[in-house]
Amino acid sequence: xxxxxxxxxxxxxxxxxxxxxxxxxxxxxxxxxxxxxxxxxxxxxxxxxxxxxxxxxxxxxxxxxxxxxxxxxxxxxxxxxxxxxxxxxxxxxxxxxxxxxxxxxxxxxxxxxxxxxxxxxxxxxxxxxxxxxxxxxxxxxxxxxxxxxxxxxxxxxxxxxxxxxxxxxxxxxxxxxxxxxxxxxxxxxxxxxxxxxxxxxxxxxxxxxxxxxxxxxxxxxxxxxxxxxxxxxxxxxxxxxxxxxxxxxxxxxxxxxxxxxxxxxxxxxxxxxx
Amino acid sequence: xxxxxxxxxxxxxxxxxxxxxxxxxxxxxxxxxxxxxxxxxxxxxxxxxxxxxxxxxxxxxxxxxxxxxxxxxxxxxxxxxxxxxxxxxxxxxxxxxxxxxxxxxxxxxxxxxxxxxxxxxxxxxxxxxxxxxxxxxxxxxxxxxxxxxxxxxxxxxxxxxxxxxxxxxxxxxxxxxxxxxxxxxxxxxxxx
Ligand code: HEM
Ligand code: FES
Numbered sequence: 001x002x003x004x005x006x007x008x009x010x011x012x013x014x015x016x017x018x019x020x021x022x023x024x025x026x027x028x029x030x031x032x033x034x035x036x037x038x039x040x041x042x043x044x045x046x047x048x049x050x051x052x053x054x055x056x057x058x059x060x061x062x063x064x065x066x067x068x069x070x071x072x073x074x075x076x077x078x079x080x081x082x083x084x085x086x087x088x089x090x091x092x093x094x095x096x097x098x099x100x101x102x103x104x105x106x107x108x109x110x111x112x113x114x115x116x117x118x119x120x121x122x123x124x125x126x127x128x129x130x131x132x133x134x135x136x137x138x139x140x141x142x143x144x145x146x147x148x149x150x151x152x153x154x155x156x157x158x159x160x161x162x163x164x165x166x167x168x169x170x171x172x173x174x175x176x177x178x179x180x181x182x183x184x185x186x187x188x189x190x191x192x193x194x195x196x197x198x199x200x201x202x203x204x205x206x207x208x209x210x211x212x213x214x215x216x217x218x219x220x221x222x223x224x225x226x227x228x229x230x231x232x233x234x235x236x237x238x239x240x241x242x243x244x245x246x247x248x249x250x251x252x253x254x255x256x257x258x259x260x261x262x263x264x265x266x267x268x269x270x271x272x273x274x
Numbered sequence: 275x276x277x278x279x280x281x282x283x284x285x286x287x288x289x290x291x292x293x294x295x296x297x298x299x300x301x302x303x304x305x306x307x308x309x310x311x312x313x314x315x316x317x318x319x320x321x322x323x324x325x326x327x328x329x330x331x332x333x334x335x336x337x338x339x340x341x342x343x344x345x346x347x348x349x350x351x352x353x354x355x356x357x358x359x360x361x362x363x364x365x366x367x368x369x370x371x372x373x374x375x376x377x378x379x380x381x382x383x384x385x386x387x388x389x390x391x392x393x394x395x396x397x398x399x400x401x402x403x404x405x406x407x408x409x410x411x412x413x414x415x416x417x418x419x420x421x422x423x424x425x426x427x428x429x430x431x432x433x434x435x436x437x438x439x440x441x442x443x444x445x446x447x448x449x450x451x452x453x454x455x456x457x458x459x460x461x462x463x464x465x466x
Pocket of ligand 1: 131
């Protein structure tokens with residue numbers, strides 16, 4: 001037995017002194033303070049996080065981990081969403097059947113679809129709670145206004161992801177929800193065909209009607225049909241996730257640049273922010 | 275001199291060497307000009323491209339159902355029991371209801387004026403009732419309940435050459451002064 005362990009240790013040493021291994025892990029196993037710092041600094045994914053944080057930031061009841069939970073949900077949604085895309089075609093004659101197949105015929109389709117749906121609902125809730133937490137902690141104040149602004153856009157994008165995804169099953173609920181939703185778009189001031197002041201763009205020669213307003217642009221037509229389904233699909237699977245990822249990256253980067261999470265001033269030690 | 279270097283003597287301000295290319299206020303260098311031209315060109319190009327991209331999103335050709343279609347002869351829509359009669363048989367195909375009154379026929383666009391769901395005809399109530407947020411309309415299309423802000427719309431109707439009723443869903447009205455005009459109401463004397 002002892003011989004086995006000695007052999008194992010020798011093998012591990014050999015692997016860990018291999019050139020390829022060393023090119024990937026440029027530090028020893030993180031057991032000492034120094035090597036742990038090295039991990040945080042050297043790893044692409046971990047370097048987003050600082051090497052050291054204020055004790056206050058780790059207080060579970062300060063953030064409730066809500067931002068991190070929202071991010072993890074976003075990752076789950078991305079992975080399960082990409083898998084769902086392998087069985088889903090955004091065609092009005094196929095979409096409903098594709099989703100039924102996913103739910104009842106494809107192996108583990110139920111699991112993946114339900115993970116996607118429940119994570120979407122949960123993410124909506126968590127992002128709202130995260131925003132409330134930031135608000136009640138006063139963490140939106142100087143110098144964090146910019147990140148609050150980024151957060152507002154992320155909230156809107158989360159809404160839009162939910163809204164565009166809602167149409168994809170092409171069932172009655174989806175169809176009428178998007179009919180109602182896009183008609184709300186048609187009632188937008190100035191830009192919607194039924195909205196207040198929609199005559200204004202006429203002054204510069206732009207006609208806002210049923211076939212030229214924002215609703216028409218969103219649906220690619222005057223009815224919720226094939227063009228609309230395709231547009232919502234592209235927005236849902238490509239455009240909005242990319243924008244969300246970009247903004248989430250800025251959001252995280254900005255937390256560090258703003259001096260970590262908001263925390264109470266230590267009297268006599270910290271200067272009041274300008 | 276000793277006085278000059280005294281610690282409390284006012285510090286001498288050194289004139290900062292002018293940055294290369296910077297000119298007295300109100301004057302511009304060639305560099306400033308080219309800089310401006312560069313930014314102007316870039317914003318014009320990207321701005322123009324962005325406008326093109328927005329226009330691109332408005333399709334020029336639509337493969338949507340033709341809004342003009344024929345729905346059969348007036349005799350297919352008789353007045354039953356002397357009471358205004360509502361025909362809902364074409365709701366699924368054309369999204370219209372045909373309404374026959376003692377003096378003629380008109381056609382509703384079967385679309386709630388709230389946010390666009392399709393109400394259903396409930397014969398017992400003699401109302402069109404919307405499942406989405408509960409708007410109700412009477413047989414004349416007037417709002418009798420719910421959030422709908424205006425009466426139901428009626429489609430343009432005409433008699434085609436072969437005597438059939440022709441409907442144009444692209445031309446609609448709910449204006450009380452128009453709904454009895456020939457365009458939106460087929461008077462009985464046209465066929466009897
Ligand atoms: C996709 C949605 C979002 C994700 C993934 C996300 C993620 C995060 C994470 C991981 C943190 C670190 C602290 C924590 O966990 O609470 C954070 C902080 C913060 N978030 Fe968000 N967030 C999102 C949406 C929002 C929204 C909607 C707002 C507000 C309008 C917002 C404003 C902020 C601010 C101001 C901070 C700094 C808080 C502090 O310093 O204590 N975020 N976010
Ligand atoms: S769409 Fe008919 S009541 Fe709202």
